[in-house]
Amino acid sequence: xxxxxxxxxxxxxxxxxxxxxxxxxxxxxxxxxxxxxxxxxxxxxxxxxxxxxxxxxxxxxxxxxxxxxxxxxxxxxxxxxxxxxxxxxxxxxxxxxxxxxxxxxxxxxxxxxxxxxxxxxxxxxxxxxxxxxxxxxxxxxxxxxxxxxxxxxxxxxxxxxxxxxxxxxxxxxxxxxxxxxxxxxxxxxxxxxxxxxxxxxxxxxxxxxxxxxxxxxxxxxxxxxxxxxxxxxxxxxxxxxxxxxxxxxxxxxxxxxxxxxxxxxxxxxxxxxxxxxxxxxxxxxxxxxxxxxxxxxxxxxxxxxxxxxxxxxxxxxxxxxxxxxxxxxxxxxxxxxxxxxxxxxxxxxxxxxxxxxxxxxxxxxxxxxxxxxxxxxxxxxxxxxxxxxxxxxxxxxxxxxxxxxxxxxxxxxxxxxxxxxxxxxxxxxxxxxxxxxxxxxxxxxxxxxxxxxxxxxxxxxxxxxxxxxxxxxxxxxxxxxxxxxxxxxxxxxxxxxxxxxx
Numbered sequence: 097x098x099x100x101x102x103x104x105x106x107x108x109x110x111x112x113x114x115x116x117x118x119x120x121x122x123x124x125x126x127x128x129x130x131x132x133x134x135x136x137x138x139x140x141x142x143x144x145x146x147x148x149x150x151x152x153x154x155x156x157x158x159x160x161x162x163x164x165x166x167x168x169x170x171x172x173x174x175x176x177x178x179x180x181x182x183x184x185x186x187x188x189x190x191x192x193x194x195x196x197x198x199x200x201x202x203x204x205x206x207x208x209x210x211x212x213x214x215x216x217x218x219x220x221x222x223x224x225x226x227x228x229x230x231x232x233x234x235x236x237x238x239x240x241x242x243x244x245x246x247x248x249x250x251x252x253x254x255x256x257x258x259x260x261x262x263x264x265x266x267x268x269x270x271x272x273x274x275x276x277x278x279x280x281x282x283x284x285x286x287x288x289x290x291x292x293x294x295x296x297x298x299x300x301x302x303x304x305x306x307x308x309x310x311x312x313x314x315x316x317x318x319x320x321x322x323x324x325x326x327x328x329x330x331x332x333x334x335x336x337x338x339x340x341x342x343x344x345x346x347x348x349x350x351x352x353x354x355x356x357x358x359x360x361x362x363x364x365x366x367x368x369x370x371x372x373x374x375x376x377x378x379x380x381x382x383x384x385x386x387x388x389x390x391x392x393x394x395x396x397x398x399x400x401x402x403x404x405x406x407x408x409x410x411x412x413x414x415x416x417x418x419x420x421x422x423x424x425x426x427x428x429x430x431x432x433x434x435x436x437x438x439x440x441x442x443x444x445x446x447x448x449x450x451x452x453x454x455x456x457x458x459x460x461x462x463x464x465x466x467x468x469x470x471x472x473x474x475x476x477x478x479x480x481x482x483x484x485x486x487x488x489x490x491x492x493x494x495x496x497x498x499x500x501x502x503x504x505x506x507x508x509x510x511x512x513x514x515x516x517x518x519x520x521x522x523x524x525x526x527x528x529x530x531x532x533x534x535x536x537x538x539x540x541x542x543x544x545x546x547x548x549x550x551x552x553x554x555x556x557x558x559x560x561x562x563x564x565x566x567x568x569x570x571x572x573x574x575x576x577x578x579x580x581x582x583x584x585x586x587x588x589x590x591x592x593x594x595x596x597x598x
Contacts, residue, residue: 109158118144126292136313139501181254182263191239196220244275367412372398374576387566395575404436433519453479453493482511503534
């Protein structure tokens with residue numbers, strides 16, 4: 097392919113919100129036939145830059161050009177008209193409509209005001225087959241297909257609008273390894289056709305597997321643009337977090353709780369729920385970090401929800417501190433001393449329209465009862481203390497939590513549960529979708545809580561992370577526990593073999 101100038105160029109972009117400078121003099125460009133990774137910590141300005149580019153926010157200052165012509169993007173429709181399409185982390189299509197309807201919604205072929213269903217279905221089949229190598233029944237409802245296929249259908253919709261720039265915002269966060277490879281093969285095909293793809297992810301492995309070019313933002317400022325092959329991983333991380341990687345490389349491995357003599361906090365025997373997870377035996381000792389490893393859908397989250405009674409077990413026995421207990425509701429779990437940080441922080445964690453302070457004190461207020469209100473002075477003291485302990489930014493407890501980055505929202509949820517002083521803290525994907533610096537802080541926090549005697553059940557899709565913080569690992573496959581390992585047995589190879597069944 098002959099040399100081209102940038103298909104998209106953003107120069108000197110500024111964007112400010114009340115009290116927050118989100119983007120300051122940011123430059124960004126994309127070339128035809130490239131995958132361009134946008135990297136940075138949470139709060140670096142990635143989401144704001146994408147929203148400026150897609151017309152969700154207007155820019156305060158700066159220049160946007162498509163194919164060397166200046167354009168004004170004042171709305172998402174303007175972005176679409178310019179050839180800029182976005183596929184978000186959460187697939188924002190209509191699950192009850194057919195695949196073909198989702199692809200052409202609002203642009204259905206019509207004759208005399210009536211939809212030409214056969215023509216629309218034919219067009220959908222051709223688009224999916226020719227552009228994405230995907231052959232499915234386009235008359236079936238979207239919800240009948242996996243998340244991975246729904247992502248591809250969202251991409252097909254974006255391509256059907258004659259996109260020149262395709263933005264993929266965290267497209268792999270809910271996909272397993274095989275589904276990621278399926279998506280990457282589609283991305284390679286599209287870039288070979290000359291499409292520019294903006295790829296946002298927190299998985300470094302994926303950045304280097306698929307990206308040609310990398311732009312790094314930090315604290316709303318442009319740090320640099322690099323060819324992926326010329327930027328080492330250490331350099332990438334250092335530029336993202338503004339410090340050396342020692343915080344992760346030198347993260348201490350927990351010395352470990354004695355697996356035979358430590359006092360048992362929780363003992364689940366033949367504990368399960370039909371259709372969710374096969375009966376499991378699991379013990380967690382005081383001050384121990386137990387990791388749950390397995391692929392998406394292996395039953396990790398299902399087990400966590402059962403232990404917290406977010407879902408109810410229909411078989412098995414649960415003992416807590418040596419006593420047989422029947423925990424029927426999350427409130428009863430909290431009363432026992434169990435806390436649960438869900439993987440779905442948006443829908444099951446944060447309360448969008450409350451402040452950081454209000455979100456932090458929520459669980460403590462609930463455990464005390466609504467008729468014993470925590471005084472405003474005490475709320476302020478609590479919020480200030482935990483914001484310092486967990487380094488929550490911006491350090492303003494009166495900010496609405498919805499305006500914080502994902503990593504800082506996660507820290508607020510941790511503060512909420514730590515405030516209840518739980519005996520067992522269940523963390524389901526506590527570092528999903530957050531930057532490497534915030535990951536390191538949360539991992540260090542887990543180790544420090546364990547050293548102080550708190551037990552932690554730690555779930556993560558990142559195997560290295562599970563190995564780094566866990567004293568013992570239970571491996572799940574196909575919704576059943578297949579192996580448990582500790583000490584020298586805990587290696588990436590052994591865990592992978594257990595997950596794969598070999």
